[in-house]
Amino acid sequence: MAPQDKDDDMPDxxxxxxxxxxTAPAAEVHETYEIKPGDSLSKIAKRxxxxxxxxxxxxxxxxxxxxxxxxxxxxxxxxxxxxxxEEGGEGR
Amino acid sequence: xxxxxxxxxLVPLALVAGVACKKEPPPPPPPPPVTAPPTTMPAPVSVxxxxxxSAIGADKxxxxxxxxxxxxDTIYAVVDTGGAGHATLRALWTFVKGxxxxxxxxxxxxIDATGPAVNEFHVSKPSGWPKGNYKVEIFLNDAxxxxxxxxxxxS
Numbered sequence: 001m002a003p004q005d006k007d008d009d010m011p012d013x014x015x016x017x018x019x020x021x022x023t024a025p026a027a028e029v030h031e032t033y034e035i036k037p038g039d040s041l042s043k044i045a046k047r048x049x050x051x052x053x054x055x056x057x058x059x060x061x062x063x064x065x066x067x068x069x070x071x072x073x074x075x076x077x078x079x080x081x082x083x084x085x086e087e088g089g090e091g092r
Numbered sequence: 093x094x095x096x097x098x099x100x101x102l103v104p105l106a107l108v109a110g111v112a113c114k115k116e117p118p119p120p121p122p123p124p125p126v127t128a129p130p131t132t133m134p135a136p137v138s139v140x141x142x143x144x145x146s147a148i149g150a151d152k153x154x155x156x157x158x159x160x161x162x163x164x165d166t167i168y169a170v171v172d173t174g175g176a177g178h179a180t181l182r183a184l185w186t187f188v189k190g191x192x193x194x195x196x197x198x199x200x201x202x203i204d205a206t207g208p209a210v211n212e213f214h215v216s217k218p219s220g221w222p223k224g225n226y227k228v229e230i231f232l233n234d235a236x237x238x239x240x241x242x243x244x245x246x247s
Contacts, residue, residue: 009189009192010187010189010192010194011187011194011222011224013187013194013195013196013197013217015217015218015219016185016196016197016215016216016217017215017216017217017218018185018197018199018213018214018215018216019199019213019214020181020183020199020201020211020212020213020214021152021201021211021212022152022201022203022209022210022211022212023151023152023209023210023211024173024203024204024205024206024209024211025203025204025206026202026203026204027201027202027203027204027211028201028202029199029200029201029202030199030200030201031197031198031199031200032182032198032199032200079200
Protein backbone atom coordinates (compact mmCIF):
# COMPACT_ATOMS: atom_id res chain seq x y z
CA MET A 1 0.00 0.00 0.00
CA ALA A 2 1.30 3.46 -0.85
CA PRO A 3 2.46 5.51 2.11
CA GLN A 4 0.03 8.22 3.08
CA ASP A 5 1.34 11.76 3.32
CA LYS A 6 -0.92 12.88 6.13
CA ASP A 7 -0.99 13.71 9.76
CA ASP A 8 -2.02 10.69 11.85
CA ASP A 9 -4.18 12.93 14.03
CA MET A 10 -6.16 14.14 11.07
CA PRO A 11 -8.99 12.30 9.33
CA ASP A 12 -8.58 10.73 5.90
CA UNK A 13 -10.34 12.66 3.16
CA UNK A 14 -9.16 10.55 0.23
CA UNK A 15 -12.69 9.39 -0.60
CA UNK A 16 -14.13 12.89 -0.89
CA UNK A 17 -16.06 13.44 -4.11
CA UNK A 18 -16.42 16.90 -5.53
CA UNK A 19 -17.78 18.85 -8.44
CA UNK A 20 -18.82 22.26 -9.62
CA UNK A 21 -21.05 23.94 -12.15
CA UNK A 22 -22.05 27.42 -13.17
CA THR A 23 -24.78 29.39 -14.87
CA ALA A 24 -21.99 31.11 -16.81
CA PRO A 25 -21.25 29.68 -20.25
CA ALA A 26 -18.18 27.64 -21.10
CA ALA A 27 -17.60 26.52 -17.56
CA GLU A 28 -14.73 24.07 -17.31
CA VAL A 29 -14.27 22.18 -14.09
CA HIS A 30 -11.30 20.31 -12.80
CA GLU A 31 -10.08 19.11 -9.47
CA THR A 32 -6.54 19.82 -8.37
CA TYR A 33 -4.65 16.75 -7.16
CA GLU A 34 -1.19 16.55 -5.67
CA ILE A 35 0.74 13.44 -6.70
CA LYS A 36 1.63 11.21 -3.77
CA PRO A 37 4.37 8.60 -3.56
CA GLY A 38 3.22 5.38 -5.25
CA ASP A 39 0.71 7.14 -7.50
CA SER A 40 0.37 6.44 -11.21
CA LEU A 41 -2.04 8.00 -13.65
CA SER A 42 -3.93 4.73 -13.96
CA LYS A 43 -4.25 4.43 -10.17
CA ILE A 44 -5.56 7.97 -9.97
CA ALA A 45 -7.97 7.29 -12.85
CA LYS A 46 -9.22 4.15 -11.12
CA ARG A 47 -9.80 6.07 -7.91
CA UNK A 48 -11.43 9.10 -9.52
CA UNK A 49 -13.34 7.60 -12.44
CA UNK A 50 -13.54 3.97 -11.38
CA UNK A 51 -11.69 2.98 -14.55
CA UNK A 52 -7.90 2.84 -14.84
CA UNK A 53 -8.15 3.16 -18.64
CA UNK A 54 -9.26 6.77 -18.15
CA UNK A 55 -5.64 7.71 -17.38
CA UNK A 56 -5.40 9.26 -20.86
CA UNK A 57 -7.98 11.89 -19.91
CA UNK A 58 -5.81 12.95 -17.01
CA UNK A 59 -2.64 12.88 -19.12
CA UNK A 60 -4.19 14.96 -21.89
CA UNK A 61 -5.36 17.58 -19.38
CA UNK A 62 -1.83 17.91 -18.02
CA UNK A 63 0.52 17.85 -20.99
CA UNK A 64 1.90 21.17 -19.76
CA UNK A 65 3.32 19.49 -16.65
CA UNK A 66 3.50 15.80 -17.60
CA UNK A 67 5.64 15.01 -20.62
CA UNK A 68 5.77 11.25 -20.09
CA UNK A 69 2.75 9.53 -18.51
CA UNK A 70 5.08 7.04 -16.84
CA UNK A 71 7.02 9.80 -15.12
CA UNK A 72 5.06 11.66 -12.50
CA UNK A 73 6.56 12.90 -9.30
CA UNK A 74 5.31 13.33 -5.72
CA UNK A 75 4.33 16.92 -5.12
CA UNK A 76 3.31 17.62 -8.71
CA UNK A 77 -0.08 19.30 -8.89
CA UNK A 78 -2.24 18.07 -11.73
CA UNK A 79 -5.72 18.77 -13.02
CA UNK A 80 -8.31 16.03 -12.77
CA UNK A 81 -11.07 16.73 -15.31
CA UNK A 82 -14.54 16.44 -13.80
CA UNK A 83 -16.50 13.27 -14.30
CA UNK A 84 -18.90 13.70 -17.20
CA UNK A 85 -21.85 12.29 -15.31
CA GLU A 86 -21.01 13.94 -12.02
CA GLU A 87 -23.83 15.26 -9.85
CA GLY A 88 -24.53 18.88 -10.64
CA GLY A 89 -22.95 18.69 -14.10
CA GLU A 90 -20.47 21.10 -15.47
CA GLY A 91 -22.81 23.83 -16.61
CA ARG A 92 -21.91 23.36 -20.23
CA UNK B 93 -54.51 104.91 -55.28
CA UNK B 94 -53.36 101.92 -57.34
CA UNK B 95 -49.78 103.19 -57.45
CA UNK B 96 -49.75 103.64 -53.73
CA UNK B 97 -51.09 100.15 -53.28
CA UNK B 98 -48.42 98.67 -55.55
CA UNK B 99 -45.75 100.60 -53.74
CA UNK B 100 -47.04 99.37 -50.44
CA UNK B 101 -46.67 95.80 -51.64
CA LEU B 102 -43.37 96.20 -53.46
CA VAL B 103 -41.47 97.95 -50.72
CA PRO B 104 -41.79 95.14 -48.19
CA LEU B 105 -41.02 92.59 -50.89
CA ALA B 106 -37.89 94.48 -51.84
CA LEU B 107 -36.85 94.69 -48.25
CA VAL B 108 -37.39 91.01 -47.81
CA ALA B 109 -35.53 90.25 -51.01
CA GLY B 110 -32.71 92.54 -50.00
CA VAL B 111 -32.36 90.96 -46.64
CA ALA B 112 -32.54 87.55 -48.25
CA CYS B 113 -29.79 88.43 -50.69
CA LYS B 114 -27.54 89.87 -48.00
CA LYS B 115 -27.86 86.80 -45.80
CA GLU B 116 -24.75 84.71 -46.07
CA PRO B 117 -25.01 80.98 -46.07
CA PRO B 118 -24.72 79.58 -42.57
CA PRO B 119 -21.27 78.31 -41.71
CA PRO B 120 -20.88 74.59 -41.91
CA PRO B 121 -21.42 72.88 -38.61
CA PRO B 122 -18.21 72.41 -36.69
CA PRO B 123 -16.76 68.96 -36.98
CA PRO B 124 -17.49 66.74 -34.04
CA PRO B 125 -14.79 66.89 -31.41
CA VAL B 126 -12.16 64.27 -31.91
CA THR B 127 -12.38 62.22 -28.76
CA ALA B 128 -12.08 58.54 -28.12
CA PRO B 129 -15.40 56.74 -28.19
CA PRO B 130 -16.69 56.05 -24.71
CA THR B 131 -15.26 52.80 -23.48
CA THR B 132 -17.83 50.40 -22.14
CA MET B 133 -15.47 47.78 -20.84
CA PRO B 134 -17.41 45.54 -18.49
CA ALA B 135 -16.16 45.26 -14.95
CA PRO B 136 -14.05 42.15 -14.42
CA VAL B 137 -15.50 39.18 -12.57
CA SER B 138 -15.68 39.62 -8.82
CA VAL B 139 -17.02 37.48 -6.00
CA UNK B 140 -20.04 39.05 -4.35
CA UNK B 141 -21.37 36.45 -1.90
CA UNK B 142 -20.82 32.85 -0.83
CA UNK B 143 -23.69 30.83 0.60
CA UNK B 144 -23.46 27.34 2.09
CA UNK B 145 -26.19 24.73 2.15
CA SER B 146 -26.93 21.04 1.72
CA ALA B 147 -29.06 21.36 -1.43
CA ILE B 148 -29.39 23.62 -4.45
CA GLY B 149 -32.21 24.29 -6.88
CA ALA B 150 -32.27 24.26 -10.66
CA ASP B 151 -31.01 27.84 -10.57
CA LYS B 152 -27.97 26.57 -8.65
CA UNK B 153 -28.92 28.61 -5.60
CA UNK B 154 -28.92 27.12 -2.12
CA UNK B 155 -32.46 26.15 -1.16
CA UNK B 156 -31.85 26.30 2.61
CA UNK B 157 -28.72 28.17 3.73
CA UNK B 158 -26.88 26.51 6.59
CA UNK B 159 -23.47 26.43 8.19
CA UNK B 160 -24.04 23.21 10.15
CA UNK B 161 -24.17 19.86 8.41
CA UNK B 162 -24.64 16.18 9.07
CA UNK B 163 -22.08 13.48 8.36
CA UNK B 164 -23.83 12.30 5.18
CA ASP B 165 -24.62 15.69 3.71
CA THR B 166 -23.41 16.96 0.38
CA ILE B 167 -22.11 20.42 1.16
CA TYR B 168 -22.58 23.15 -1.41
CA ALA B 169 -20.80 26.49 -1.59
CA VAL B 170 -22.65 28.75 -3.98
CA VAL B 171 -20.57 31.66 -5.21
CA ASP B 172 -22.33 34.66 -6.72
CA THR B 173 -20.15 36.61 -9.10
CA GLY B 174 -20.62 39.95 -10.79
CA GLY B 175 -18.86 41.40 -13.81
CA ALA B 176 -17.97 39.72 -17.06
CA GLY B 177 -15.07 38.01 -18.73
CA HIS B 178 -12.94 34.95 -18.27
CA ALA B 179 -12.20 34.03 -14.67
CA THR B 180 -10.93 31.13 -12.64
CA LEU B 181 -12.70 30.25 -9.42
CA ARG B 182 -11.05 27.84 -7.02
CA ALA B 183 -12.66 26.33 -3.94
CA LEU B 184 -10.29 25.05 -1.26
CA TRP B 185 -12.06 22.96 1.38
CA THR B 186 -10.17 22.44 4.64
CA PHE B 187 -10.70 20.57 7.89
CA VAL B 188 -9.61 22.64 10.90
CA LYS B 189 -8.59 21.04 14.18
CA GLY B 190 -7.03 23.50 16.60
CA UNK B 191 -4.07 24.98 14.81
CA UNK B 192 -3.81 22.03 12.42
CA UNK B 193 -5.50 21.83 9.07
CA UNK B 194 -6.03 19.07 6.51
CA UNK B 195 -6.93 19.65 2.90
CA UNK B 196 -10.28 18.11 2.08
CA UNK B 197 -10.59 19.01 -1.60
CA UNK B 198 -9.60 21.60 -4.14
CA UNK B 199 -11.71 22.20 -7.23
CA UNK B 200 -11.13 24.78 -9.94
CA UNK B 201 -13.68 26.08 -12.40
CA UNK B 202 -13.04 28.36 -15.37
CA ILE B 203 -15.94 30.50 -16.51
CA ASP B 204 -16.64 32.96 -19.31
CA ALA B 205 -19.13 35.19 -17.55
CA THR B 206 -21.32 37.51 -19.57
CA GLY B 207 -22.81 39.06 -16.45
CA PRO B 208 -23.82 38.04 -12.94
CA ALA B 209 -23.42 34.29 -12.52
CA VAL B 210 -24.19 31.65 -9.93
CA ASN B 211 -21.40 29.13 -9.47
CA GLU B 212 -21.64 26.09 -7.21
CA PHE B 213 -18.96 23.88 -5.73
CA HIS B 214 -19.90 20.75 -3.82
CA VAL B 215 -18.23 18.03 -1.81
CA SER B 216 -19.48 14.77 -0.37
CA LYS B 217 -17.88 11.92 1.52
CA PRO B 218 -19.52 8.51 1.15
CA SER B 219 -17.93 7.23 4.35
CA GLY B 220 -19.25 10.22 6.30
CA TRP B 221 -17.75 13.55 7.28
CA PRO B 222 -15.67 13.53 10.45
CA LYS B 223 -17.22 15.79 13.05
CA GLY B 224 -15.50 19.11 13.49
CA ASN B 225 -14.86 22.48 11.99
CA TYR B 226 -14.24 23.16 8.33
CA LYS B 227 -13.77 26.10 6.05
CA VAL B 228 -14.04 26.75 2.34
CA GLU B 229 -11.98 29.48 0.74
CA ILE B 230 -12.88 30.87 -2.67
CA PHE B 231 -10.00 32.18 -4.74
CA LEU B 232 -10.43 34.32 -7.83
CA ASN B 233 -7.90 33.94 -10.66
CA ASP B 234 -4.33 33.80 -9.35
CA ALA B 235 -4.93 35.71 -6.13
CA UNK B 236 -2.96 34.36 -3.20
CA UNK B 237 -5.57 35.45 -0.70
CA UNK B 238 -9.14 34.22 -0.84
CA UNK B 239 -11.88 36.45 -2.19
CA UNK B 240 -14.20 34.92 0.40
CA UNK B 241 -14.02 32.45 3.26
CA UNK B 242 -16.85 30.55 4.95
CA UNK B 243 -16.59 28.34 7.98
CA UNK B 244 -18.97 25.51 8.82
CA UNK B 245 -19.37 22.66 11.24
CA UNK B 246 -20.20 18.98 10.88
CA SER B 247 -21.83 17.45 13.92
